[in-house]
Amino acid sequence: MKREMTIAGVRIADDTDVFVIAEIGHNHQGDLEICKRMFDTAKEAGATSVKLQKRQNKSMFTKAMYEEKYNSENAYADTYGEHREALEFDLHQYMELKAYAEQIGIIFFSTAFDFESADFLREIDLPCFKIASGDLTNTPLLEYIAEMGKPMILSTGGASMEDVQRAYDTVRPYTDNFCILQCTAGYPPAWEELDLGVIATYREAFPDVVIGLSSHDSGIAMPIAAYPLGMRVVEKHFTLNRAWKGTDQAFSLEPVGMTKLVRDLKRVRIAMGDGVKRQHSSELKPLFKMAKKIVFNRDLPAGHKVTREDLAFKVPNDGIPPYRVGEFIGGTLKSEVTEDQTVLPELFI
Template structure:
């Protein structure tokens, strides 16, 4: 049975969707802004909030770190300075961890390097995310898997060989793995979401929870992913599409996130238990729209029913249903019927089958 437990939250085929608000660096390097986003995310009903942690000096080449970065989304003169301005230190993470705990949110982060992973592990975070760019980074996968915590791994830009390698690397050490189908484009076009890969993963890795890292600019595809078996949905989250930074434009704002969570929670309710049955809410509409057999004209006592004597008309108010017509033909009326008067099982000399009579009784009720 595929199952994952993150900070006490059980994720399985028979569970609600585990919804992650990916805040990333939309906090713009501010603890206060991150806290505001946590509160908004909680109000939207998400299960978890997630940040991104980088040790920039060790992560980037010196050339990239020192590359000029002069654009409208820059927080520094070089790419390294830009990234450092967006980074939160260990004390900030501890403060945000406490904030999330108080709000009842699961709090974790993407580790982009081993130093960041070690910092997060010192805080005893309940889970880790590995980004698509590190799917082939088996040393990092192995290092984080060794912590014995659940891993959520995105698979954007991968082949099945890449995914197999990552799965084998992690599960050889730690079976607590969730795979996310992902298109590593920001935003991702609907025609490039490849949601069918969710089914592929579920069939290929029957022991693993599967989900979707959804970079599409909208909320309609996540419920589709749930129907295909995704039980983790990750969505970027912001408080303003116009805020400085590249992620804000395709991130969900609170109204969108609320609707996303609402729709994901509705899916299992809408699916139901698979049993086809009449519902109480259908009774009045079907009484009005349904049909019963009625006399097409005045019919005398003793009349032998023939073709054309009975017609189907609305509403259905206790008369026999139209499918009883064949059984009624050739039977004798034991009382007269007026035009448009419904015919019932007791109105003919031969007993109408119990099933037909019961159906008429159900329609009437």
């Protein structure tokens, strides 16, 4: 059964590198030029893609929540709705960002938080849709986007297995070109809440779908640990400065961290190998100094019947290995031998 997907011509499967999403979200602070700089640095770090978030705030939030006072240190306006609006890019800005991403050669897409945003992103013709954890149970939105025929990436923070199965069953009739991400919707979550083992659970439950990780923890260790479990898409929040204002900044990766993550994910793919145990050329010289051969433990005359006490195991490793010692015990020497002489079959009658 095929477990692969394609986003903007990039194939993602068990035998590929990880598709790395630099999740900018609203870490750009509503500044188009900062966002472009983030595209540049994500590209330089080796990320496969950059991602934003799109909301039609007035229709998505209740009027009470939209007009609610927002007193957070991370606020960009006095009310929550105005705060969210300050962080949104319009159609012209999205088109400019799309052109810029194409110019520098990085895949650009966005999360659609509502029907209007899905239409907005379809009009721009971005190559993929991300579904946030909060919309995993929003089957009308899932179906609406799935019908558009674009690749989809579904986060599963806060979900039960029943919720994930329902989302799969909603999307699968339309496409197999989607991915399910294990996610814990804490910002950041405690280590014991990451549940990386769920990646293996998802792979068993959904054998025809690529599985990944939306990693809200700080640092790069958890995606590295997740690769051997079968993760092939990873989303990490990304910023230029963790000290900037914003709820996501503190646990986001800066450019150095993203560079190391991409580097280490490529290394771990190579390091996994093909599962075949073999000796490599790099091991020959060290083993010459470490492994042992069978030698005679003392001077012995011709005609001597060799005992175990007559044999020893010594370095260098340029003779017969110790596991073959039983072949020589009880054998009769053809001629005299000396201490430390290498044991060879031709020395025996």
